[in-house]
Amino acid sequence: MDIRQLTYFIVLADKLNLIEAADQLFITPQALSKSMRILAAELNHDLFIRNKNKLQLTPFGKLLYKEAIDIVERFNAMKKRIDAAASETIKLAFAHGIMQNDVISFIQKFLQEHPTIKLQYTEMPDVFCDQGVSSGIFDLGIGIMPFDPSFELEATLLQKNKICAIVHEDHPLASQKQTTLQACAKYAIITKNEIFKVHDIVENYAKAHHINLHYSLTSSNEILWQQMVERNQGVGIGVSYYKVLTNHLVAVPFVEEELAWNIAWIKAKNHQLTIAQKIFIQELEQFWQSKR
Numbered sequence: 001m002d003i004r005q006l007t008y009f010i011v012l013a014d015k016l017n018l019i020e021a022a023d024q025l026f027i028t029p030q031a032l033s034k035s036m037r038i039l040a041a042e043l044n045h046d047l048f049i050r051n052k053n054k055l056q057l058t059p060f061g062k063l064l065y066k067e068a069i070d071i072v073e074r075f076n077a078m079k080k081r082i083d084a085a086a087s088e089t090i091k092l093a094f095a096h097g098i099m100q101n102d103v104i105s106f107i108q109k110f111l112q113e114h115p116t117i118k119l120q121y122t123e124m125p126d127v128f129c130d131q132g133v134s135s136g137i138f139d140l141g142i143g144i145m146p147f148d149p150s151f152e153l154e155a156t157l158l159q160k161n162k163i164c165a166i167v168h169e170d171h172p173l174a175s176q177k178q179t180t181l182q183a184c185a186k187y188a189i190i191t192k193n194e195i196f197k198v199h200d201i202v203e204n205y206a207k208a209h210h211i212n213l214h215y216s217l218t219s220s221n222e223i224l225w226q227q228m229v230e231r232n233q234g235v236g237i238g239v240s241y242y243k244v245l246t247n248h249l250v251a252v253p254f255v256e257e258e259l260a261w262n263i264a265w266i267k268a269k270n271h272q273l274t275i276a277q278k279i280f281i282q283e284l285e286q287f288w289q290s291k292r
Contacts, residue, residue: 003075005039006068008032009047013065016055081275088276092121093129093138096196098263100242106287110280117276125195125220133266139277142284144197145262155264158288159241162253163198163261166229166236173235174250181211181254188216188234190225198261202237205258263288 008025012032015021022029040047045060057065094103099121107119124132126144133141134151147153165184167173173183181202192199199218206213216234219225229236230247239261240253265284267273273281 001039001042003072005035006072008035009039010065010068010072012036012048012055013057013061013068016057018055088274089118089120090140090277090280091138092119093132093141093143094121094123095126095129095141095143095263096123097239097242098142098144099123102287102291106284110283114276114279117279119280126197127195130266134268136268136271139267139271139274140281141266143264143266145264146197147266152269153266154269155266156285157262157264158285159263159291161239161241161261161263163201163259164238164240164251164253166238167250167252168229168232169248169250171232171235171250173252176252178255179252181206181209181213181256181259184235185211185213187214189213189237190217190228190234191215191237192222192225193218193220195220198237198239201259201261205256 008021008027011024012018012021015024018029018032022032025032036047043060043064045064046058047061047064048055049058050056107121111117111119122132122138127148129138129141129143130147130151130153132138133143134153141153142158143155145155145157147155165173165179173179173187185206189202191202194200203213205211217225217228225236226247226249228234229249236249238251240251241261241263242251265281
């Protein structure tokens with residue numbers, strides 16, 4: 001039994017005339033009659049009887065008629081919801097830096113496999129990503145933990161990453177497998193500014209442990225940040241997630257567990273996920289699980 005058979009049955013039950021029902025369904029009377037015989041055999045009950053050459057519903061047919069209408073209506077409503085979801089545009093905010101590695105490849109593959117779902121994605125500083133999702137400008141975000149409680153966000157961890165000291169290969173720290181923030185405190189610190197989580201994570205840890213950091217640069221200008229580290233003018237603060245370090249740069253992870261740059265997908269607490277968004281999140285989580 002399938003939904004088409006139930007639809008045929010409803011039309012024939014309404015018309016009680018094989019030829020008229022077949023015309024409405026755009027099939028032959030023979031095909032409709034065969035479909036009803038198969039349905040009756042599957043249910044092990046007669047659905048129609050002939051009385052003076054007129055069709056009538058059997059008692060079982062009358063019961064099935066009520067059930068069939070309910071089933072078909074619920075099926076059609078479900079199909080409409082799925083069709084609507086299939087043509088949805090999902091607005092995404094990515095915290096700066098996350099779209100490195102294989103994330104672009106994941107997005108391209110997702111769009112190929114779900115051609116009716118559209119993705120609008122914007123890369124921006126971490127704090128702006130959180131604000132955009134919290135305010136409803138974006139449906140979902142892929143951001144950096146932790147999150148400001150005032151934004152009322154729900155977060156699911158995707159990947160843990162270490163914050164690192166980024167130094168020139170000639171720097172004294174370059175030969176170390178690991179380092180500490182205290183060891184870096186005697187050098188000039190080069191980092192992004194307060195709209196990026198990496199700055200706040202390091203600064204908050206330093207304050208909590210009474211480490212006095214001297215900043216020679218706090219800027220959103222990543223080119224300037226990299227140039228200063230390349231000139232061996234201090235210790236840059238970066239993350240292990242970045243795919244490639246060029247121009248003689250070395251990443252030395254911090255041993256402190258608190259100095260972590262953890263990626264999570266986020267949504268506003270009051271945001272109800274659509275079917276398309278659930279599909280995207282499921283495949284996003286599977287993508288990151290494959291990277292662990």
